[in-house]
Amino acid sequence: MNWLYSFSSTDFFLIVLFIALYGLYILRTFRLARQLNTSAWGVIPKFFLRSSYLTLLLIALLGPSFGEVEQSATMTGRDVYLLIDVSRSMDATDAVPSRLERVKYDIQQLCDTLATDRFGLILASNESFVLSPLTADHDAIKRFVRDIRTNKANAGGTDLCTAIELARQKFLTDSSTRLNAKALVLFSDGENFGSCNRTELSSLQTAGLPLITVGVGTETGSSIREGRDFIRDESQQIVRSQLNRGFLQELARDGHGHYIEADANGQYLRELASTLLAQQGVRFDQNSVAASTNKYYYFLIAALVLLAFDLVITVRTFRL
Helix, strand or coil: CEECCCCCHHHHHHHHHHHHHHHHHHHHHHHHHHHCCCECCCHHHHHHHHHHHHHHHHHHHHCEEEEEEEEEEEEECEEEEEEEECCHHHHCCCCCCCHHHHHHHHHHHHHHHCCCCEEEEEEECCCCEEEEEEECCHHHHHHHHHCCCCCCCCCCCCCHHHHHHHHHHHHHHCHHHCCCEEEEEEEECCCCCCCCCHHHHHHHHHCCCCEEEEECCCCCCEECEECCEECECCCCCECEECCCHHHHHHHHHHCCCEEEECCCCCCHHHHHHHHHHCCCCCCEEEEEEEEEEECHHHHHHHHHHHHHHHHHCCCCCCEC
C-alpha cells in the first residue's frame, strides 16, 4: 500500500489531543462511578467505536493507494528549431549582460518550461550550421547553448534567411517530425545583410512551420566592444548597433508567425511558451502505464457507517 500524503504536525497534535481528552473523560467517568458505587464499563465500547472511525478517517485523509489499473498517458509532440544570431552585433550591451548572453539564459529557461518538447539549435551568421539536431535531451541543449560565442570572423554580414531555409530543409528531411507540431524561433537583433526570398518564407506555412521572431536589443542601441576599443566603421566612427524591429516583424508576417520582443526581466518567455504550446500536432504518443489508485473512499464509507452506529446505538454508562 502506498500513501499519497503524510501526517503533518497539526495532524499529530489533533490525535494526541483526542487521546488526552478522551482519556480524561474516561478517568472522570470512572471516578464518578466509584463515588456512586457502581460500574462505568459502558464507556469502553464507545471508546473503541469512536477510536475506530477516527482511525479510518485519518487513513482516508492519507490517501491509501493499492491495486493497479492500466492508464493511458497521452503526449502531443512538438519540435522546435531555435535559430540564434551569433553575429558581432549580438555582443551589444543594450540587453544585460549582452544580447547573446541574454538569449542563452532565456533559452535554458524555455527548455525548463517546455520540458516535453524537442529542441534543435541552428547558429546564424554569414554562414549557418546546425549545432544540435532535434533532441529531447534538454541537458545536452543547455550545454551546447552555454558554449555559444559570437562569430568574430564574420566579414560578410549576417544572413538570417539562410538559417531559416536550413531549418526548413531539416524539418522536410526528418521523417520523425512529419506529424508533430513544429515551429521555428529566431533570436536576433534584426541586422541582416542577406536577401530574403518571400516565396520561400511563404512556403513555411505549407510545411506547417510558423516563424516566431524574437527581437533582442533596443532601438536606442549600443556600441560593441573590441578589446579596449569599440568596433568602428571605415571613417573610424564608433558603430552603434540597433534593434531592427521592422525587419523582424516583416519576417514573422511573411513566415505566418508571430513577433515577440525580449524584455529585460524575461517576461516575454511566457508569451513565447504560450505561442509554442498553441501549436498542436496530430500525432499523440500513447503509452499504457500501471498506476495505483487512491482508495480513500473505502475507509471513508466504513468510518461513516461506524459514525452512524455511534449516533444510533445508546450504551448505558452507569449500571445503577
